[in-house]
Amino acid sequence: MPKIxxxxxxxxxxxxxxVHAPEVARKCRPGQFVIIMPDxxxxxxxxxxxxxxxxxxxxxxxFLVVGTSTRKLAALKAGNEVPVFVGPLGRPSEIxxxxxxxxxxGCFGIGALWPTARALKAAGNKVIAVIDAKADYLVYWKxxxxxxxxxxxxxxxxxxxxSKDFIPRPLEDTLKAEAPVARVxxxxxxxxxxxxxxxxxPLGIKTIVSLNPIMVDGTGMCGACRCTAAGKTKFAxxxxxxxxxxxxxxxxxxxxxxxxxxxxxxxxxxxEETELP
Amino acid sequence: MAEEKKELAPELKEKLRAEFxxxxxxxxxxxxxxxxxxxxxxxxxxxxxxxxRNKDFKEVNLGLTQDMAQAEAxxxxxxxxxxxxxxxxxxxxxxxxxKLIERGEFLAAAWKLKETNSLPAICGRVCPQETQCEELCxxxxxxxxxxxxxxxxxxxxxxxxLSGSINIPPLLPPTGKKVAVIGAGPAGLTVAGDLAKLGHKxxxxxxxxESGGVLIxxxxxxxxxxxxxxxxxxxxxxxxxxxxxSFVVGMTATIDDLRNDGYEAFFIGSGxxxxxxxxxPGENLVGxxxxxxxxxxxxxxxAYAFPAYDTPVFQAKxxxxxxxxxxxxxxxxxxxxxxxxxxxxxxxxxxxxxxARTEEIHHAEEEGIEFQLLTTPIRYFGDNYGHLRAMECQxxxxxxxxxxxxxxxxxxxxxxxxxxxxxxxCAIGQSPNPLIxxxxxxxxxxxxxxxxxxxxxxATSLPGVYAGGDIIRxxxxxxxxxxxxxxxxxxxxxxxxx
Numbered sequence: 223m224p225k226i227x228x229x230x231x232x233x234x235x236x237x238x239x240x241v242h243a244p245e246v247a248r249k250c251r252p253g254q255f256v257i258i259m260p261d262x263x264x265x266x267x268x269x270x271x272x273x274x275x276x277x278x279x280x281x282x283x284x285f286l287v288v289g290t291s292t293r294k295l296a297a298l299k300a301g302n303e304v305p306v307f308v309g310p311l312g313r314p315s316e317i318x319x320x321x322x323x324x325x326x327x328g329c330f331g332i333g334a335l336w337p338t339a340r341a342l343k344a345a346g347n348k349v350i351a352v353i354d355a356k357a358d359y360l361v362y363w364k365x366x367x368x369x370x371x372x373x374x375x376x377x378x379x380x381x382x383x384x385s386k387d388f389i390p391r392p393l394e395d396t397l398k399a400e401a402p403v404a405r406v407x408x409x410x411x412x413x414x415x416x417x418x419x420x421x422x423x424p425l426g427i428k429t430i431v432s433l434n435p436i437m438v439d440g441t442g443m444c445g446a447c448r449c450t451a452a453g454k455t456k457f458a459x460x461x462x463x464x465x466x467x468x469x470x471x472x473x474x475x476x477x478x479x480x481x482x483x484x485x486x487x488x489x490x491x492x493x494e495e496t497e498l499p
Numbered sequence: 500m501a502e503e504k505k506e507l508a509p510e511l512k513e514k515l516r517a518e519f520x521x522x523x524x525x526x527x528x529x530x531x532x533x534x535x536x537x538x539x540x541x542x543x544x545x546x547x548x549x550x551x552r553n554k555d556f557k558e559v560n561l562g563l564t565q566d567m568a569q570a571e572a573x574x575x576x577x578x579x580x581x582x583x584x585x586x587x588x589x590x591x592x593x594x595x596x597x598k599l600i601e602r603g604e605f606l607a608a609a610w611k612l613k614e615t616n617s618l619p620a621i622c623g624r625v626c627p628q629e630t631q632c633e634e635l636c637x638x639x640x641x642x643x644x645x646x647x648x649x650x651x652x653x654x655x656x657x658x659x660x661l662s663g664s665i666n667i668p669p670l671l672p673p674t675g676k677k678v679a680v681i682g683a684g685p686a687g688l689t690v691a692g693d694l695a696k697l698g699h700k701x702x703x704x705x706x707x708x709e710s711g712g713v714l715i716x717x718x719x720x721x722x723x724x725x726x727x728x729x730x731x732x733x734x735x736x737x738x739x740x741x742x743x744x745s746f747v748v749g750m751t752a753t754i755d756d757l758r759n760d761g762y763e764a765f766f767i768g769s770g771x772x773x774x775x776x777x778x779x780p781g782e783n784l785v786g787x788x789x790x791x792x793x794x795x796x797x798x799x800x801x802a803y804a805f806p807a808y809d810t811p812v813f814q815a816k817x818x819x820x821x822x823x824x825x826x827x828x829x830x831x832x833x834x835x836x837x838x839x840x841x842x843x844x845x846x847x848x849x850x851x852x853x854x855a856r857t858e859e860i861h862h863a864e865e866e867g868i869e870f871q872l873l874t875t876p877i878r879y880f881g882d883n884y885g886h887l888r889a890m891e892c893q894x895x896x897x898x899x900x901x902x903x904x905x906x907x908x909x910x911x912x913x914x915x916x917x918x919x920x921x922x923x924x925c926a927i928g929q930s931p932n933p934l935i936x937x938x939x940x941x942x943x944x945x946x947x948x949x950x951x952x953x954x955x956x957x958a959t960s961l962p963g964v965y966a967g968g969d970i971i972r973x974x975x976x977x978x979x980x981x982x983x984x985x986x987x988x989x990x991x992x993x994x995x996x997x
Contacts, residue, residue: 245751259708265800265809266708290809306708308745438800438810441706441747442932443716443772444792448783455776455783460933474783477885481785485811492806 223303227280229295232362233355235287236330237296239269244279246309252337253315253432253464256281257440259306260294267291268437268459270409271310272333281309284333284362286411290489293498311440312463315430319346320404325371326393326418328354331410332363334432338407343370347404352377352396354389354414389414390421403427408467412476419467429467433458435478449475507585518595519579527598528577541644542571549865553835556720556803559862560624563647565605568654572601574638575646582635583648588982589622589689591615593632597651609659610666612652617692618685618731618981620660621714623653624723626978627856660730667737671698676995679704679762681748681935684712686768686968686980686987688735693988695738699995702762703740706747709799712770713969714977716799717791719829721836722859749938754964764963764991767950768984771969772932776925777821781879786813786887790826790926797833815922817841819890821876822926823853828863830924835866839922842868847875847895847908873897875908877915879923890920931970939964947973957987965991 228240239258246256255268269283287296298304315338323342327335332353343349350373355361357378367374377392397403406429408418415431422429435447435458442460449458450471456462507515518524545561546552552559563571575597583593591612599608612619628649636645659665676699680687683705691701709715710732714723736742748754754765774789776782793812796802800810818834820827823846835842844863846853849872853860864870873895880889894914897906931949936942943960945951950959950966957965967983969975 245746249751263801263808306745308706308708308747309750311747311750438792438795439707439716439772441750441772441934443706443774444795445774445776445789446792448776450783455778474885477785478783482811485805489806489809489811 223305224307226298226300226302226304227278228300229298229302231296232284233360236284236360236362237287237292238272238282238284238333239295239298240280240282241304241307242279243281243307243309244276246281246307247274247276247279250274250281250310250337251314252317252341254310254312255440255463256283256307256309257311257437258283258295258304260291260298260304262305264294264305265291266306266438266440268311268434268440270330270334270432270463272336274337281307282333284330286330289486290493293490293493297498308440312459313461315341315407315432315464317341317345322348322350322400322403324393324396324400324403324406325349325351326354326389326406326408326410326414327351328389328410328414331408331414331432332361335407335409336363336366338409339367340370348372348400350396350400351375352389352393354378354410388417390417393418394421394425397422397425397427405430407431412472412479415467416472416476419470419472423468430464431467431470432463433465433470433475434463435475436481449478507590511590515581515584515592515594518592519577523602524577524598527601531573533576536574536576537638537642539570539574541574541647542567542650544647544650546862549862549867552721553832553866556836558724559721562657563650563654568600568605568651569603571647571651572597575601576637576641578637582637583632586631586633586635588631588978589616589985591632591652593648596655597646597648600651600655605655605658606662606664606666608655610668612655613666613668615985616981617689617735619652620656620727621685621723621731622978622981623649623651623656624727625714625718627976629857631978660727665734665737668696670696670738673700674698674995676700676764677702677762678764678766678991678995679748679754679757680766680768682706682712682768682770682968682970683710683732683742683744684768684770684968684980685714685977686770686984687712687766688732689981689984690766690768690967690988690991691740692735692738693985694991695735695740697988697992699992701740703742704746704748705742705744706769707799708744710742710744712768716795717826717829719794719798719833721832722829747934749934754935754939754961764995765965766984766987766991767935767959767964767966767970768968768980769932769935769970771929771972771974773930774925775928775930777876777927779876779878781881781887782925784879784881784887785885786921787879787923787925788813790820790822790830790924791929793830793924794826794833797837803837812837813922815839815920817843817918817920818922818924819843819845819876819918819920820924820926821845822928823848823855824926824928825855825859827924827926828855828859830926831868832863832866834922834924835868843918843920844868844870845874845876845892846870846872848905849873849897852905873908875910876923880917887921887923888919889917890923891915891917928974929969931973935970945971949973955986956990957983958990963994
């Protein structure tokens with residue numbers, strides 16, 4: 223079974239998980255994900271790949287601690303094993319020389335977009351990152367972004383960072399200042415991606431988002447992750463996870479992500495009362 | 500798409516004849532005259548009462564006792580020219596194993612089965628024998644009631660497993676050739692077993708975390724207990740088969756990568772893992788599942804035990820399952836067991852056209868499943884939270900037969916009506932999974948997104964790459980997949996020894 227090499231808190235509620243999976247590491251491309259099962263009774267959940275190291279044979283993900291599965295992951299220590307760590311899954315993000323690309327990242331998306339930032343820079347793009355967090359102490363990997371991006375901006379709801387705002391405003395400002403911008407790539411919670419899509423639509427800038435619906439197998443077999451893009455039903459696991467943000471049926475995605483809300487609460491209460499280490 | 504029923508190969512006919520001429524077979528034939536054999540009635544498979552079994556997931560059929568099995572075996576006339584074998588996609592020597600049961604040599608019967616079938620306890624449970632071996636049984640022609648070959652197959656293999664004396668057949672000397680089998684479903688496991696016996700080093704790559712393919716994620720515990728599957732998979736491991744779970748060929752490594760790692764031959768048995776939907780309004784509401792998702796949550800992920808297991812599944816007051824095949828029956832009976840007050844099959848044709856096995860339809864009826872036949876859903880309605888609350892249906896009439904030979908359903912205008920449902924499961928079939936085709940350059944595809952093969956050899960357009968089961972058929976049966984696999988295994992062996 224795949225062994226945990228590292229599991230630690232990056233900032234409150236956001237954790238890093240590094241797993242020994244040499245075969246997966248050899249194949250990782252920006253924008254892909256893995257399916258992990260924290261223990262034998264766990265759910266299969268998708269996590270975006272945040273980094274990999276072929277020599278070390280490892281794959282890293284950043285995840286938000288939100289329900290039972292992620293709480294179980296957050297309790298793992300180096301040396302523990304997980305029954306399932308399979309991938310890489312999904313189509314890789316399109317990497318090419320586009321010109322100027324603006325990345326909008328928040329939450330686990332700061333980790334998930336990192337391989338894309340690195341690859342876009344290597345492909346010769348001007349790369350600008352707008353990183354969103356509720357407060358400045360929730361920002362992580364600032365140095366990584368600063369090492370490859372031409373500019374890194376921050377938005378937060380406190381006064382500590384330059385811009386006190388939610389991401390759409392600084393994103394719009396950046397798009398105007400950097401015009402012409404060839405594309406925007408937004409990764410983070412559903413609301414962040416939706417808000418970015420709304421901000422870029424009137425400007426007519428192509429915007430890519432990495433959708434995060436509920437999945438089970440992650441190989442196209444079950445259809446749990448179906449979403450609507452350009453009026454057609456797509457499976458995020460094999461047709462995505464990247465989609466054109468302006469074609470996504472966001473309302474449906476919000477609803478489907480909440481499918482098991484009551485069950486999730488029930489499961490978490492039971493876990494905290496009976497199993498939490 | 501399926502091929503014609505095959506004429507038996509001359510070597511096989513000769514082998515069967517030699518068995519037929521053995522003294523003990525002659526003695527057995529003499530001991531009970533055919534007219535006495537024909538007088539015996541078919542032994543009924545003991546099953547748990549419907550009102551008890553529809554509340555849990557334990558197996559419905561209990562299996563024949565030894566006495567019952569011997570009595571049933573006695574019904575077999577041991578024909579000089581047996582027809583039953585031609586009806587079996589893997590060509591089991593049916594008279595030999597049945598006569599061994601009659602003689603009380605139950606272990607020998609199980610080993611006889613395993614000469615041609617690595618998964619007899621599974622086939623004895625899920626094969627549609629009534630349209631295969633039993634359809635061609637001489638007793639069916641003579642008396643209308645065939646010998647219960649499937650139930651006997653189940654009996655012999657269960658006897659072997661419970662006895663603990665699992666026989667490992669002699670393996671041919673190692674050839675040093677590595678074979679990659681993609682998918683640990685019925686086709687892949689069969690290829691793996693056959694090639695391991697022939698001395699090749701076989702690795703099975705499975706995308707999910709447990710082996711079995713549709714046998715683990717699709718077919719419920721009440722029809723195929725997981726312990727049975729586990730025993731059959733353990734048997735393959737003892738033959739030297741290596742199974743790598745959580746390995747997605749196409750993603751974790753491509754066929755070309757595996758070739759570079761020294762694999763010389765490949766079998767693609769990745770199945771029909773892409774569920775079809777009807778493309779009607781409201782199909783993405785919360786509470787509408789594909790059968791694959793519904794059954795995977797319950798079977799593979801054990802959602803019936805939520806919250807002890809973390810994967811949830813919706814509990815329904817009224818569950819509607821769309822479709823008339825075995826997958827639809829499995830889904831609707833699962834919904835009933837999970838506590839649905841009403842569990843309803845909605846099928847667009849009539850009873851006669853239902854592709855599900857008669858036994859499954861019958862069991863479903865006994866368990867209180869409702870059937871709304873000649874009916875199709877045309878849209879789903881949700882509540883303010885995007886959850887399914889109702890389904891609009893339309894009645895259908897039957898027109899002329901279509902390409903499948905079944906009468907085509909024709910919508911009846913003005914017959915629309917609405918029923919309240921809070922769970923809908925779409926069980927209208929699957930298409931071949933796209934991952935391997937998408938990541939294997941040069942692999943020739945057919946018009947239904949299936950992998951194209953030469954039906955005589957199961958060879959694909961790529962050298963050393965063979966395929967079988969639902970990836971070429973697009974949604975068939977366990978035993979047809981296993982039949983493809985046996986052909987492919989023989990050809991792969993020939994290819995490796997060329």
